[in-house]
Amino acid sequence: MITRVEVVARRGPGGRTVLPVVRGSGQLAVRRTGPASVHLVATAFGPLGGDDAEIRLVVEEGATLAVRTVAAAVALPDRGGDRPSAQRVVAEVAGSLDLRPEPTVVAARAHHRAGLTATLAPGAVLTATEQVLLGRTGEEPGRWTGTTRVVVDGRPLLHTTVGLGPGAPAWLPPVAPRAYASTVHVGQAAGVLTVDDAVRLPLEDGWVATAWGAELHRVVRAVEAVA
Amino acid sequence: MTAALLTLADARLPAGGHTHSGGVEQAIAAGLVHDPSSLAGFLLRRLQTAGRVAAGLAAAACRGGDPAALDAEADARTPSPALRAASRQQGRGLVRVGRRAWPSPLWDALPAAPHHPVALGAAATAGGLTPRDAAGAAAYLSVSGPATAAQRLLAMDPLTVAAVTARLAPGIDAVADGALRDGLPADADPLLDLLAEVHAARRDRFFAS
Numbered sequence: 001m002i003t004r005v006e007v008v009a010r011r012g013p014g015g016r017t018v019l020p021v022v023r024g025s026g027q028l029a030v031r032r033t034g035p036a037s038v039h040l041v042a043t044a045f046g047p048l049g050g051d052d053a054e055i056r057l058v059v060e061e062g063a064t065l066a067v068r069t070v071a072a073a074v075a076l077p078d079r080g081g082d083r084p085s086a087q088r089v090v091a092e093v094a095g096s097l098d099l100r101p102e103p104t105v106v107a108a109r110a111h112h113r114a115g116l117t118a119t120l121a122p123g124a125v126l127t128a129t130e131q132v133l134l135g136r137t138g139e140e141p142g143r144w145t146g147t148t149r150v151v152v153d154g155r156p157l158l159h160t161t162v163g164l165g166p167g168a169p170a171w172l173p174p175v176a177p178r179a180y181a182s183t184v185h186v187g188q189a190a191g192v193l194t195v196d197d198a199v200r201l202p203l204e205d206g207w208v209a210t211a212w213g214a215e216l217h218r219v220v221r222a223v224e225a226v227a
Numbered sequence: 228m229t230a231a232l233l234t235l236a237d238a239r240l241p242a243g244g245h246t247h248s249g250g251v252e253q254a255i256a257a258g259l260v261h262d263p264s265s266l267a268g269f270l271l272r273r274l275q276t277a278g279r280v281a282a283g284l285a286a287a288a289c290r291g292g293d294p295a296a297l298d299a300e301a302d303a304r305t306p307s308p309a310l311r312a313a314s315r316q317q318g319r320g321l322v323r324v325g326r327r328a329w330p331s332p333l334w335d336a337l338p339a340a341p342h343h344p345v346a347l348g349a350a351a352t353a354g355g356l357t358p359r360d361a362a363g364a365a366a367y368l369s370v371s372g373p374a375t376a377a378q379r380l381l382a383m384d385p386l387t388v389a390a391v392t393a394r395l396a397p398g399i400d401a402v403a404d405g406a407l408r409d410g411l412p413a414d415a416d417p418l419l420d421l422l423a424e425v426h427a428a429r430r431d432r433f434f435a436s
Contacts, residue, residue: 170272
């Protein structure tokens with residue numbers, strides 16, 4: 001199934017954000033849940049292997065946008081073959097974007113590819129989180145591949161691909177975690193911070209924090225502790 | 228292939244690589260590397276992430292890509308300050324010896340202390356090598372130095388460590404082949420980032436990284 005979402009946030013009269021474009025099709029509906037916030041609502045099971053979703057977010061200068069989801073997404077395997085499911089977030093930000101979806105759970109035998117491409121103007125603010133759990137309870141882990149690329153003022157700030165799950169090249173014992181969380185922030189600088197199985201790394205005018213482990217709730221707490 | 232490739236990948240090339248363990252020193256301290264099999268796993272992990280990224284950048288630099296743009300892409304793929312510093316130190320070391328070994332105007336086009344793969348790509352071009360050669364050298368160097376470091380730190384049998392490295396050859400070749408195909412890979416391993424930052428904060432370390 002093809003899913004397309006588009007949200008545009010614009011600075012309106014009096015400096016308040018308005019959302020002139022709020023559009024969803026396929027597996028995701030978009031609900032306005034505040035003056036400058038939307039929730040993505042899954043209208044079908046999945047994603048399933050072979051599904052393709054693209055979420056386009058535009059936050060113009062002086063505008064803010066918060067994007068949430070209402071529930072965890074459970075990525076399920078392709079029914080006929082072994083195609084991965086894909087979800088790309090493509091964001092153009094001159095204002096402030098706060099993207100905090102609920103976790104992605106990747107069921108056994110499924111492969112989910114997540115992408116975030118954020119193109120920021122100078123002075124733009126971005127917070128984007130990712131929470132991943134491989135396998136439902138009592139199930140073998142699925143596979144997840146996440147690519148994040150953040151470009152600020154035409155210059156690449158961060159570009160990483162993390163692969164998790166059986167078959168991912170660097171998902172090897174003794175460190176082959178089932179749960180993973182990451183937050184990237186641009187707008188306020190922070191230095192290096194390390195704890196067990198979590199690390200925060202500085203970016204120019206920002207940071208990226210990552211944590212991993214066996215249980216998602218602990219990993220989420222760990223990434224929040226270093227964020 | 229020419230002998231220039233052997234020189235470029237030779238541990239005796241005085242580019243400063245021997246002062247870096249590629250995360251092995253901290254992996255040993257953390258108990259993650261303790262015998263030949265755990266070393267092989269660590270090297271494979273490194274090859275598939277840092278090695279793949281280095282191979283892609285080196286091939287692109289050798290192909291004539293803009294060194295400043297590739298250096299910025301290397302920065303974006305290396306958010307760990309400790310790993311950035313290690314890469315730039317080794318890049319600077321390679322420029323120093325490369326200038327003498329393979330004189331070329333290419334060296335002047337590089338940033339002051341370029342990321343190691345960017346310098347490696349320039350060295351390959353200056354030495355008359357191909358992008359595949361540059362990628363092969365980058366992939367090989369991503370594991371050969373760390374293997375030697377593990378041998379020294381754990382007092383491992385050199386024959387065993389040589390065998391561990393040699394058995395990675397098909398993987399090294401696959402990574403190098405992929406570098407010509409896959410654009411600029413960005414494979415990351417947060418574990419290596421964490422190890423590098425914990426290591427950099429230590430006072431009792433033998434290796435620079």
